[in-house]
Amino acid sequence: MPQFLDATAPDFDAAFAALLSAKREDNVDVDDVVAGIIADVRNRGDQAVIELTARFDRLELTPETLRFSQDEIEALIAQVPAHERDALELAAARIRDYHARQMPQDQSWTDAQGATLGWRWTPVSAAGLYVPGGLASYPSSVLMNAIPAKVAGVERLAIVVPTPDGVANPLVLLAARIAGVDEIYRIGGAQAIAALAYGTETISPVDKITGPGNAFVAAAKRRVFGKVGIDMIAGPSEILVIADGDNDPDWLALDLLSQAEHDESAQSILITDSPAMARAVAAAVERYLTTLERREIAAASWRDFGAIITVPDLDTAAALSNRVAPEHLELCVADADALSDKITHAGAIFLGAWTPEAIGDYVGGPNHVLPTARSARFSSGLSVMDFVKRTTLARMTPGALAAIGAAAETLAISEGLEAHGLSVRARLNRLNEG
Amino acid sequence: MPQFLDATAPDFDAAFAALLSAKREDNVDVDDVVAGIIADVRNRGDQAVIELTARFDRLELTPETLRFSQDEIEALIAQVPAHERDALELAAARIRDYHARQMPQDQSWTDAQGATLGWRWTPVSAAGLYVPGGLASYPSSVLMNAIPAKVAGVERLAIVVPTPDGVANPLVLLAARIAGVDEIYRIGGAQAIAALAYGTETISPVDKITGPGNAFVAAAKRRVFGKVGIDMIAGPSEILVIADGDNDPDWLALDLLSQAEHDESAQSILITDSPAMARAVAAAVERYLTTLERREIAAASWRDFGAIITVPDLDTAAALSNRVAPEHLELCVADADALSDKITHAGAIFLGAWTPEAIGDYVGGPNHVLPTARSARFSSGLSVMDFVKRTTLARMTPGALAAIGAAAETLAISEGLEAHGLSVRARLNRLNEG
Structure with a gap:
């Protein structure tokens, strides 16, 4: 009760x-193990990933078989019954429609001083998506992570999904295909996160990693944060x-x-x-x-x-x-x-x-990757925003600089940053000469 | 050269x-020290903060003097020369104008199946801003962190700023006043981050912490992440x-x-x-x-x-x-x-x-808190978005559920999540009875 x-x-x-x-969660401390795995993958690349996959997933791979081939994917996908395929496609279409509305707008305006200001959004170039293996290998999570990335314009989207004993989930592969995923690797654990973050001979590094995982995956994501972006730890x-x-x-x-x-x-x-x-x-x-x-x-x-x-x-x-x-x-x-x-x-x-x-x-249609453990007080679910970033833009004219430059110089001097002030003053002097 | x-x-x-x-950075490992400080503040609250401030900042405080009083703030601000005050106010007005345009829009629409979908943005309730003491105590950073929070609608904004030997920076206090900061505490280091994240008898906890700091502050922010939101580690x-x-x-x-x-x-x-x-x-x-x-x-x-x-x-x-x-x-x-x-x-x-x-x-006008160390590949500068969060909204009608419910049931069954499927089926059955 x-x-x-x-x-x-x-x-x-x-x-x-x-x-x-x-x-509600016992945080098993796996940080030392994970640090060792990441260092190993950084040092030895593919070979480390292959050995760790043999040890943890009982699966013998080579650099050539780390990635699912197109033929394998086709053969596995062919096993999916039509009603499951239809359901995935309906889900994907609705998720895509919802997330397409999240694309943020660029802005640009010119203010009263003549300064042109604004910002511009650009997609992350390459993203990696972790998909758990075994029982928690959910095709719906593939759609929820991959579709926002593709809607955002991510050019290269790679999935890592462990296949313990070589058993793959056809629905996961079909969801990846429907969502437009570009590469699928049959690896998992901290070694897969390390491979995505740092790259190996076979796997190019990505800029952002999302997706759920066990304690090892979560610890690895925390460790590579900074080298790459990560989503929340769910x-x-x-x-x-x-x-x-x-x-x-x-x-x-x-x-x-x-x-x-x-x-x-x-x-x-x-x-x-x-x-x-x-x-x-x-x-x-x-x-x-x-x-x-x-x-x-x-x-x-x-x-x-x-x-x-x-x-x-x-x-x-x-x-x-x-x-x-x-x-x-x-x-x-x-x-x-x-x-x-x-x-x-x-x-x-x-x-x-x-x-x-x-x-x-x-x-x-909305995303099912959502903030847990009271973090909705300060964070949001996964969205297109997780796969784009903003570049701010500013253009001064001589007139705009004349209007606001002296204030910048004053603040630079008050903060003891002389070169900051001089970089503005040198330009203001040119105006005074002119 | x-x-x-x-x-x-x-x-x-x-x-x-x-x-x-x-x-370019030697990451000094201060993690153990910081873990100890955080545990101490969680256990002993104000008393721990007071003792740590005496030790690190050579400043004796009481629960009553942890926070700057209104009179002290007024007296310190009165020292600021007029041209510096004017410069700060010009900066604040321009930063406010720029960031006001970043407020994201709520959306709501009804799709062809009759489902009403959308999302809504709400502000973080309480935020804390770390301001370094001493030479790196920059009033411009106060404006850049505090103004987006206030534009977002954050109700309670607290600043922590260490005052080694009791020396306060009047420009920092003035910047805080101009930006609309609600509370200013004269504490710093990992103990200030712990106090903001977990609260003490005197300091209510916040939901999000931003602002730059030294290695101790950065390590403390990483540690409290999850309990509260944090900005990037610059x-x-x-x-x-x-x-x-x-x-x-x-x-x-x-x-x-x-x-x-x-x-x-x-x-x-x-x-x-x-x-x-x-x-x-x-x-x-x-x-x-x-x-x-x-x-x-x-x-x-x-x-x-x-x-x-x-x-x-x-x-x-x-x-x-x-x-x-x-x-x-x-x-x-x-x-x-x-x-x-x-x-x-x-x-x-x-x-x-x-x-x-x-x-x-x-x-x-744009924010000066920006992604460093190549992280502009996947992240953005500080903005109003850091102080709001999105709640997704969905409303089905019986007709909408009839149109898409079976697909949800199919996927739930394929993922082995029976109750998920039954929660949809129970409603579909009602429709079939009707």
Whole structure:
């Protein structure tokens, strides 16, 4: 059973604070191992990657077979049933449409002093996408990472995906093909991150690395950050459902369980102004937990980190949700738009009971890579913005420099930076001579 | 003397690669010390901060004097001469105008299936800005960090600035006042970062921390990342000047020296298609190096990391610049706009010889916090975007769910996530009943 909390109870604040700060992840310290692997790949390139892949994935590769060949990809993709292919293509089209609207605009203007100012966006040249192997090898994540990169205009997009014992996931390869990925390597772990960041004889280095992974992958991404850009380090998944009394408890139970089934560290929270709904959802969850395939995982998550909170009104629900800053927020209430206006921190909002969170995982259009562990207070989900960067532009005329140059000189002198001031003064002197 | 390189020489590629990979920073390993300081502040709050400030800054504080009082601020600000105040206000107004244009737009639309999609931007609630003490305590950096935060709508903006031996910089306090900063604490180092990230009895925690600092501050920012957001970890400053033969060598020399004077690890590079200009600028730099106040620092930077590269044409200059991905790029050529179009990676571009880089440091309008160490390949300068975050929005209608729900179910099943599929199926079943 999860925690039951009543927002009007005297001990609620302490209990809610404990819920917020519950440590859901044991950060295994793999940093030394990862440092060694990265150094090895930097020193020995392909050979290190090949040896590490033999050791960790029980797979013998050569420099020629590190990368999937076109023929292999075709043969594997041919195994995908038509209805799965159609579903991936529908998802890809919707994700592409949504993300195309995220492309930021260049700007340029001339101000009253005659200075022309602005900025310009350009894509990252080369990006690498990590895709986990085995059970967590999700084709939907390939679409969610690769499509924003391609929409942004990334010229070269490489995937690394481990294939333990040589077993590849045809759907992952098909998703990569649909998303326009250029290169696919059958390697994983810290060695794959090192190869993408520093390059080997066979793999050219990239400028940015995104995608989820285990503790080794996360530690490697932290280590290569600076040499390349990285996306956020994602934690266990979370959902918060705010529901009024007019809901189908089965729907809400399944929504809560769809996060709980991801991972024993996932967190599912229901906040409702209806004690009857609270009880009904709790009962429905217990019922599904007897039959779900992943019931052991889901039950552990629900037991350890789940919570059902009753509140006197929906304003209180919004305020509590803002303290959680959840990755996924469902608003299953009569006026979801009005409640949404009170939400200040959330990765993604799903409006109304007809919008289950799972729609957002696959075919809604918005990205499913979202900030976890309360980081929606300061960060956003993956988007086209992660694959572009801004160059600011400034052009002074002699007149503009005459208008604002002396102020720059004053500030340079006040900061003790003489050459800064002289570089402006030399130009102003020319104007005075003229 | 700096390196002289000729892009047409047979050994150029090796020499240029060496220039690109020159290690300009010794990363002192202070991580263990910093981990201890952070743990101490988390455990003992104010008392730890007070003891560490006594030890490192030789300053005795109490919980009551950690924060500058309004009266102290007024008294210090009153010392600032009018021309410096005017210069700061001009700079602030221009920076505010520029950054106001960066506010991203919310979007919402309804697609052909009837799904309403979009996103919404909201500000970070509370931000902290680190300002170095002593010589590197730059009021311009206060404006550059604080104004984007306030433009973004950050409600609570706190500054930490160490005051070794109790000496405060009145210009820093004035810049903070002009920028609308809400709280100023006279603490620094890793203890100040820990206090901002975790809070103490006196200092409320923030959600995002920006601003430059020494190795201890940088290590502390890396450690608290995840608990709060951080900006980039800035390296030594850099300038690349592309110039044709029609320039005043003194101007270019001063522009190169205005980076070199920052730091012995700074890097200044001139690329020109005019061997005569190359010689003239080199001579001018040597001349200024005999008189500049900061000539020892500038000479060391120019000697160890400076370079003058001659190229057969400006296209080659652009290609080399893109490999450098410089923090600051000056285009002192006849057609700067045309050359700018060939630049794919740069933090900030200064167009034409009338736009010295120092203008951008103070009064141009664009931000002077820019990506260093080749990170302009994948990242951007500080902006309003660093203080806002995006929440994605999705609302399905029954019709929209009927149109795309089955595809989501198919993908959920293919990924082995049964509850995901059931959460969609339960709703589709309702439609079929209806």
